[in-house]
Amino acid sequence: MGKVVLVTGVARQLGGRFVRRIQRDPQVDRVVAVDAVRPEHHLGGADFIQADIRQPTIARVLAETGADTVVHMDVTGTALGSGSRTTVKETNVIGTMQLLGACQKSPTVKRLVVKSSTNVYGSAPRDPAVFTETTPPKSLPSGGFAKDAVEVEGYVRGFARRRPDVAVCVLRFANILGPTAETPLASYFSLPVLPTVFGYDPRLQFVHEDDAVEVLRIASHEPERGTLNSGTFNIAGDGVLLLSQCSRRLGRPTVPLLLPAVTWAGSLVRTLGVSDFSPEQIRLLTHGRVVATDQMRETLGFKPKYTTAETFADFVRSRGPGLLPPEALAGAVDRIATLTLRGSGHLPTQSAN
Amino acid sequence: MADAKVIPFDDDRSRSAAVQRPARRRGAGSRRTGEPAVVREVGEVGEVQPLPGRFPAQDDVSVTPEEEPPRQPRDGGLERRVASGLAFLRRRLTGDYDVDDFGYDEELTDQVLMSLLRPVYDKYFRVEVKGIENIPAEGGALIVANHSGTLPLDGLMMQVAVHDHHPADRHLRLLAADLVFVLPVVNELARKLGHTLACAEDAERLLGAGELVGVMPEGFKGIGKPFGERYKLQRFGRGGFVSTALRKGVPIIPCSIVGAEEIYPMIGNAKTLARLLGFPYFPLTPTFPWLGPLGAIPLPTKWTIQFGEPIPTDGYPPEAAEDPMLMFNLTDQVREQIQHTLYKLLVQRRSVFF
Numbered sequence: 001m002g003k004v005v006l007v008t009g010v011a012r013q014l015g016g017r018f019v020r021r022i023q024r025d026p027q028v029d030r031v032v033a034v035d036a037v038r039p040e041h042h043l044g045g046a047d048f049i050q051a052d053i054r055q056p057t058i059a060r061v062l063a064e065t066g067a068d069t070v071v072h073m074d075v076t077g078t079a080l081g082s083g084s085r086t087t088v089k090e091t092n093v094i095g096t097m098q099l100l101g102a103c104q105k106s107p108t109v110k111r112l113v114v115k116s117s118t119n120v121y122g123s124a125p126r127d128p129a130v131f132t133e134t135t136p137p138k139s140l141p142s143g144g145f146a147k148d149a150v151e152v153e154g155y156v157r158g159f160a161r162r163r164p165d166v167a168v169c170v171l172r173f174a175n176i177l178g179p180t181a182e183t184p185l186a187s188y189f190s191l192p193v194l195p196t197v198f199g200y201d202p203r204l205q206f207v208h209e210d211d212a213v214e215v216l217r218i219a220s221h222e223p224e225r226g227t228l229n230s231g232t233f234n235i236a237g238d239g240v241l242l243l244s245q246c247s248r249r250l251g252r253p254t255v256p257l258l259l260p261a262v263t264w265a266g267s268l269v270r271t272l273g274v275s276d277f278s279p280e281q282i283r284l285l286t287h288g289r290v291v292a293t294d295q296m297r298e299t300l301g302f303k304p305k306y307t308t309a310e311t312f313a314d315f316v317r318s319r320g321p322g323l324l325p326p327e328a329l330a331g332a333v334d335r336i337a338t339l340t341l342r343g344s345g346h347l348p349t350q351s352a353n
Numbered sequence: 354m355a356d357a358k359v360i361p362f363d364d365d366r367s368r369s370a371a372v373q374r375p376a377r378r379r380g381a382g383s384r385r386t387g388e389p390a391v392v393r394e395v396g397e398v399g400e401v402q403p404l405p406g407r408f409p410a411q412d413d414v415s416v417t418p419e420e421e422p423p424r425q426p427r428d429g430g431l432e433r434r435v436a437s438g439l440a441f442l443r444r445r446l447t448g449d450y451d452v453d454d455f456g457y458d459e460e461l462t463d464q465v466l467m468s469l470l471r472p473v474y475d476k477y478f479r480v481e482v483k484g485i486e487n488i489p490a491e492g493g494a495l496i497v498a499n500h501s502g503t504l505p506l507d508g509l510m511m512q513v514a515v516h517d518h519h520p521a522d523r524h525l526r527l528l529a530a531d532l533v534f535v536l537p538v539v540n541e542l543a544r545k546l547g548h549t550l551a552c553a554e555d556a557e558r559l560l561g562a563g564e565l566v567g568v569m570p571e572g573f574k575g576i577g578k579p580f581g582e583r584y585k586l587q588r589f590g591r592g593g594f595v596s597t598a599l600r601k602g603v604p605i606i607p608c609s610i611v612g613a614e615e616i617y618p619m620i621g622n623a624k625t626l627a628r629l630l631g632f633p634y635f636p637l638t639p640t641f642p643w644l645g646p647l648g649a650i651p652l653p654t655k656w657t658i659q660f661g662e663p664i665p666t667d668g669y670p671p672e673a674a675e676d677p678m679l680m681f682n683l684t685d686q687v688r689e690q691i692q693h694t695l696y697k698l699l700v701q702r703r704s705v706f707f
Contacts, residue, residue: 125531125535125540125550126531126534127550128549128550128554128555129455129456129549129554129558130454130455130554130555132554135554197537198537198538199536199537199539200540203455203544239451239454240452240453240454240456241452242452242456242458244448245448245450246448247448248445248446248448249448249449259537287534288456290455292558309451326446326447326449329443329446329447330443330446330447333439333442333443333446334439334443337435340435340439341432341435341436
């Protein structure tokens with residue numbers, strides 16, 4: 001007897017990719033893809049059911065399909081298409097409540113995987129440099145997606161208490177990047193010049209979308225020998241990139257602005273709809289956030305294929321060159337090197353590279 | 354002033370025999386005997402080089418011993434240094450360098466930030482380092498030092514001392530107050546220098562990774578104390594550093610810093626202004642803020658940094674970290690040792706400025 005996996009939030013790229021991936025697993029019989037809107041991408045033959053998880057219909061879907069694994073990916077920071085922030089918040093919070101209510105009543109559900117975010121730690125100067133899964137945030141996120149994620153995790157913990165027979169796995173993803181990722185940070189990095197906060201160089205961590213799909217897959221199956229896939233895990237690539245490094249590798253110049261100006265510019269940009277520059281995004285780009293991934297490695301048994309730097313490199317390849325491509329700068333320095341060394345009457349050496 | 358110039362070279366001689374010769378050679382050059390040509394060329398190298406080079410501020414001294422043949426060195430040296438400077442520039446411009454989880458940028462620290470601090474360390478405060486051999490060559494260790502001087506220059510000088518003098522090239526990772534990470538620019542530089550927030554989580558993570566961690570448990574009470582209370586150690590926080598060291602089983606190395614107390618003699622504290630600005634204190638010194646930015650120049654005192662005998666903590670059972678009595682005792686032991694060494698160094702000191 002195979003598994004029936006129900007996936008929410010499939011109209012997004014990551015949800016679609018996950019549905020296509022998990023269908024290829026031999027132990028999976030059927031994948032039920034749920035979202036409020038019809039996805040533009042194909043789902044590889046999965047059964048798509050158009051249902052809004054904010055409505056009680058989700059309980060009926062769950063009962064009819066007899067799903068034993070629920071992968072909840074509809075916890076996101078941005079609206080799909082032209083939704084407002086209110087819709088997003090409702091989908092995140094009310095949607096999760098409805099889905100969990102449905103799961104609680106369903107006798108078949110054995111496993112619940114929730115896509116959360118490291119946003120739950122907030123981002124403050126008084127926080128420790130590296131967050132572990134147990135670090136309490138010094139300042140709880142006051143609003144926006146981060147608060148949604150905190151509330152979603154709260155409901156999930158309540159559900160785990162009420163249904164101890166269900167294996168619950170909460171994956172706190174760092175910023176997901178990749179060639180097709182559609183996250184606020186990806187759109188920020190697509191700006192021709194990057195506004196930054198003057199006097200701050202935040203540490204950022206990325207996780208590649210391939211790794212995100214893979215870890216979701218690990219979490220939705222039975223655990224491998226010697227690993228445990230229920231609990232809360234930080235998911236991030238190894239290493240750290242500073243925002244200044246990111247901008248140089250992207251070849252996009254930065255415009256340092258004072259913090260009040262950034263907040264103002266953020267609301268302006270948000271009004272114009274160019275990029276979702278939400279307050280929590282500004283906090284991230286001010287103070288940065290780094291999480292420990294020891295639990296992910298040791299307990300969950302997941303080794304990401306991409307480090308933070310490799311994830312970013314893959315992302316850079318997928319974008320067009322910026323205004324100051326690093327190759328051009330490197331070339332310019334090399335030319336100076338050649339000129340200087342020739343000017344001083346010596347042949348250029350290869351030590352410049 | 355002539356004295357002041359000689360002393361750093363004496364320091365150098367004691368730290369490495371290799372540097373001894375160029376120091377002498379430079380002396381010979383200035384007396385116009387020996388090989389003035391070579392010496393002058395080498396001096397020029399230091400000036401031509403426009404980029405932050407691989408070598409520290411006294412590079413005209415420390416480069417020479419590497420190239421022993423008299424003809425080859427200047428060309429090879431110049432070329433190599435220009436090349437390494439450009440390679441450095443290339444890496445920085447293209448973002449091709451690594452930082453650790455705490456944001457520590459080793460390359461930037463070694464090649465730029467340390468070179469900026471070194472003149473202050475060598476020429477201005479003429480820091481004399483003692484007992485550097487008490488810092489283990491590998492593995493985690495917690496250096497506990499006294500804190501003074503209104504601005505945390507003592508921490509930075511301690512970092513330069515370890516960086517420049519330790520034979521195993523160890524880097525000191527300082528634990529800084531949360532105020533540091535609130536202030537723009539300061540927080541960025543602090544992270545790149547390898548500092549992190551003074552909290553048990555960060556300290557344990559660093560010690561667990563085998564890093565050398567520096568902490569000044571007096572905190573604002575020590576750095577912002579009035580001039581009249583100089584060299585009187587304040588309360589050592591709540592002894593959190595001891596339990597951290599106990600949990601990780603790393604030795605505690607007491608460190609006494611003499612000279613930092615007198616750089617900004619704090620004769621008053623504008624408490625209202627401090628509250629307005631959100632600072633723990635607002636110092637009034639004989640020169641600050643009366644002379645404006647000029648008053649913010651520290652007095653050129655002569656410093657001594659003494660690292661004391663390590664206090665081992667690996668002999669205690671794991672539950673010892675939870676024992677408040679033991680913690681208080683160990684905290685007192687560390688505090689006493691630092692205070693004692695401070696008095697000893699003060700007795701030995703000839704004058705505040707020499």
